[in-house]
Amino acid sequence: MKRILVAPILLAVALGSWAFYPKTAAAPEYMELSMSSDGGKPTLVMISPTGEVTEQKLTTKAKGDYRYRALLLVKLNELRAQGWTVAQMQQTKTSTPDLQHPLLGPDVVSTATYLLERR
DSSP states (O other): OHHHHHHHHHHHHHHHHHHTSOOOOOOOEEEEEEEEESSSSOEEEEEOTTOOEEEEEOOOOOOSTTHHHHHHHHHHHHHHHTTOEEEEEEEEEEEEOOSSOTTSOOEEEEEEEEEEEEO
């Protein structure tokens, strides 16, 4: 009688332990949000996880140096409400001299890039 019960018990233990085996997590999605400015009105570029690119010129009536950053922050808050988190942020400022007009100041392009992640 004991030998008959050993096989079903071992089978039940094996199936029970397999139910608690760790499952693979879903692959995270990534999106890029970038704002670049070359002295004029900045451009907000969003690259979705599917590869769709949307470009939007930012406009505001607010005064000050940080008026466009406020619009970027509003967009980041909207995306955070949808479940996105900032995985990485990079800010660059590039200065390129104008060879045709050497007496004028260099062209300065500043870019803020956010890599967003959703699991």
